[in-house]
Amino acid sequence: MSIHNSMLPLTDPVLVSAGTRVPRPGATLARRLVRRLPTVIAAVVLLFFILAAIAPYLLAPDDPLAINPAAAFSPPGPGHLLGTDESGRDIYSRIIHGARPSLLIGAAATAAGLGLALVLGIAAGFGGRWLDFGIGRILEVLFALPGLLLALVFIALAGPGVGTTVLAVALTTAPGYARVIRGQIIALRASPMVEAATVLGRSRWRILTAHILPNALAPVAVLATLGLGQAVLWAASLSFLGLGSPPPAPEWGTMLSAGRTYLSLAWWMTFFPGLAIVILAGSATVLSRSMKAASSQ
Amino acid sequence: MSPSATTSTRQGGALKASLRWLLSTLAGGIFVLWAVATAIFFGIRMIPGDPAAAIMGGPGSQASAEALEAARIEYGLDQPLFVQYFGQLRRLAVGDLGTSYSLKSPVSEVLAEIVPSTLVLAGLALVVAWLMALLLAVLSTRISVVGSAVEIISAAVPHFWLASVLIMIFSTALGWFPPVSTNTPGGLVLPVVTLALPLAGFLGQVMRDSLEKAQHSAFALSARARGESEIGVLLRHSLRHAALPGIALSGWALGSLLSGAVVVESIFARPGLGRALLSAVTARDIPLVTGVALVSAGAYVLIMAVSDLAERLVDPRIGEP
Numbered sequence: 001m002s003i004h005n006s007m008l009p010l011t012d013p014v015l016v017s018a019g020t021r022v023p024r025p026g027a028t029l030a031r032r033l034v035r036r037l038p039t040v041i042a043a044v045v046l047l048f049f050i051l052a053a054i055a056p057y058l059l060a061p062d063d064p065l066a067i068n069p070a071a072a073f074s075p076p077g078p079g080h081l082l083g084t085d086e087s088g089r090d091i092y093s094r095i096i097h098g099a100r101p102s103l104l105i106g107a108a109a110t111a112a113g114l115g116l117a118l119v120l121g122i123a124a125g126f127g128g129r130w131l132d133f134g135i136g137r138i139l140e141v142l143f144a145l146p147g148l149l150l151a152l153v154f155i156a157l158a159g160p161g162v163g164t165t166v167l168a169v170a171l172t173t174a175p176g177y178a179r180v181i182r183g184q185i186i187a188l189r190a191s192p193m194v195e196a197a198t199v200l201g202r203s204r205w206r207i208l209t210a211h212i213l214p215n216a217l218a219p220v221a222v223l224a225t226l227g228l229g230q231a232v233l234w235a236a237s238l239s240f241l242g243l244g245s246p247p248p249a250p251e252w253g254t255m256l257s258a259g260r261t262y263l264s265l266a267w268w269m270t271f272f273p274g275l276a277i278v279i280l281a282g283s284a285t286v287l288s289r290s291m292k293a294a295s296s297q
Numbered sequence: 298m299s300p301s302a303t304t305s306t307r308q309g310g311a312l313k314a315s316l317r318w319l320l321s322t323l324a325g326g327i328f329v330l331w332a333v334a335t336a337i338f339f340g341i342r343m344i345p346g347d348p349a350a351a352i353m354g355g356p357g358s359q360a361s362a363e364a365l366e367a368a369r370i371e372y373g374l375d376q377p378l379f380v381q382y383f384g385q386l387r388r389l390a391v392g393d394l395g396t397s398y399s400l401k402s403p404v405s406e407v408l409a410e411i412v413p414s415t416l417v418l419a420g421l422a423l424v425v426a427w428l429m430a431l432l433l434a435v436l437s438t439r440i441s442v443v444g445s446a447v448e449i450i451s452a453a454v455p456h457f458w459l460a461s462v463l464i465m466i467f468s469t470a471l472g473w474f475p476p477v478s479t480n481t482p483g484g485l486v487l488p489v490v491t492l493a494l495p496l497a498g499f500l501g502q503v504m505r506d507s508l509e510k511a512q513h514s515a516f517a518l519s520a521r522a523r524g525e526s527e528i529g530v531l532l533r534h535s536l537r538h539a540a541l542p543g544i545a546l547s548g549w550a551l552g553s554l555l556s557g558a559v560v561v562e563s564i565f566a567r568p569g570l571g572r573a574l575l576s577a578v579t580a581r582d583i584p585l586v587t588g589v590a591l592v593s594a595g596a597y598v599l600i601m602a603v604s605d606l607a608e609r610l611v612d613p614r615i616g617e618p
Contacts, residue, residue, distance in 0.1 A: 140325070141332040144594040146552025148559045149574065156578040156586040157340040233455050240457045241563060241575055256457065260564070264476070267465045274458035282453035
């Protein structure tokens with residue numbers, strides 16, 4: 001691995017898809033409104049999921065754990081909007097009630113991953129050549145076991161469980177974020193603002209806390225929004241593989257792994273929880289793109 | 298100085314630079330493999346409890362006293378930590394990956410059996426993804442909405458859901474392809490498409506950006522001035538520029554394929570690296586986990602070196618001082 005590769009500012013296209021293009025000039029008001037529409041929809045969807053996580057009984061009054069064997073495997077219809085599972089539990093209620101554990105796992109993993117990435121990124125971007133080199137090597141190793149591979153190796157060592165899932169997802173997503181943050185800090189260090197502060201004799205610590213960190217916050221907010229969707233998605237992948245929270249809980253990944261057994265019999269058991277994840281991750285991506293575009297203008 | 302002397306010095310410099318590249322790439326690769334092996338070695342010993350039990354399937358394992366004793370001897374657990382560590386490194390250096398606890402056979406034999414299957418799957422998916430990405434890139438320079446939609450979908454659709462939906466439609470409802478993967482052409486379609494689609498979305502979006510840049514460049518303009526048709530400009534001049542960032546992303550693409558292979562091989566019941574890793578993790582078969590991790594990391598190191606070399610060949614400006 002040559003230095004050249006590790007110096008690339010960004011190699012993860014998921015992060016690139018957070019949006020780098022500037023809207024074309026000359027757009028009329030109507031066109032601008034149409035352009036904003038995806039952002040508005042994405043924000044509404046995210047608010048809906050957050051509401052479901054805070055007050056699930058508001059959106060789904062039925063008990064997500066209520067068993068009704070007579071109604072097992074009911075297809076989507078008037079009685080059960082999205083069908084029922086193998087014990088006759090209502091899929092819609094379970095998706096709404098599953099928002100809280102799924103979002104909590106996602107938020108915890110994003111916070112842990114971003115926290116780790118901030119420490120690594122700031123140390124690499126601000127700590128001098130040798131620290132940058134050392135952290136670059138660590139990231140290189142983490143990149144060599146991408147995505148689920150790193151998460152699985154971590155689970156093999158630490159044993160399965162919700163806490164392990166959170167840490168595994170954090171570890172999987174942190175290297176990409178660390179690279180973005182490092183790039184951001186190096187760009188800020190070269191800015192006239194920091195140059196002026198250096199000339200004025202400000203200490204390195206003051207330059208970091210007063211000038212660099214506040215300006216690095218906007219990109220971190222973009223990463224956090226994008227990361228929430230990605231973390232929910234990774235955690236669900238682990239649950240789907242049977243390494244997540246235990247079965248009776250209405251968590252999206254667990255519902256998916258239960259539905260997997262009945263894929264040919266009851267497609268709705270897998271389709272709808274998966275769709276919830278796709279909609280959440282898609283909305284997070286759209287919103288983070290808009291935030292990035294807004295902050296770079 | 299005569300012209301020939303200048304040429305030979307330049308060649309000498311180029312040779313030196315190539316040698317330096319080769320050495321640093323080799324050193325970097327060995328470092329990554331060493332770090333992976335070391336992290337797993339110390340990771341398993343940092344967990345409280347008997348490391349022999351951890352190697353033999355974790356706290357809940359039903360490993361017999363003899364199996365535990367065999368693990369203690371094989372891994373030299375009664376010896377000082379550093380003796381164990383260097384012993385492990387020495388064995389890994391000569392290619393001895395130990396014995397799989399769950400499969401009761403040498404890890405290297407297990408790997409030799411499953412790696413070709415994953416190679417076929419990932420290789421086909423990569424080819425399909427590249428073709429789809431080029432098509433997407435060309436399409437989305439015409440219709441920009443296509444590009445944005447594909448970007449968001451490929452970032453938001455997980456492999457397991459895509460595979461499930463494809464099985465529902467093409468196996469259960471239409472019955473075109475089997476839901477269980479075999480090495481027949483029909484049995485490969487769904488797994489390959491599942492792996493290729495998200496990758497194609499990402500590659501396509503990166504290719505689109507450089508394709509757009511190339512379409513507005515001076516050489517495209519001059520080609521048009523010479524009377525070249527729009528399609529001619531695209532095929533003969535711009536498309537090769539779109540391929541460059543695709544090459545740079547090869548390491549990332551391999552990662553996406555291997556990570557996706559865990560899900561795809563498991564859902565389509567196809568033998569391979571990903572499925573072996575998953576069952577090794579469930580059984581907490583640390584020797585097999587180490588083997589799969591080293592093979593994947595090795596593949597990543599190799600691909601990064603090859604793509605770096607390819608970039609240098611395509612664009613000689615890279616690597617110049």
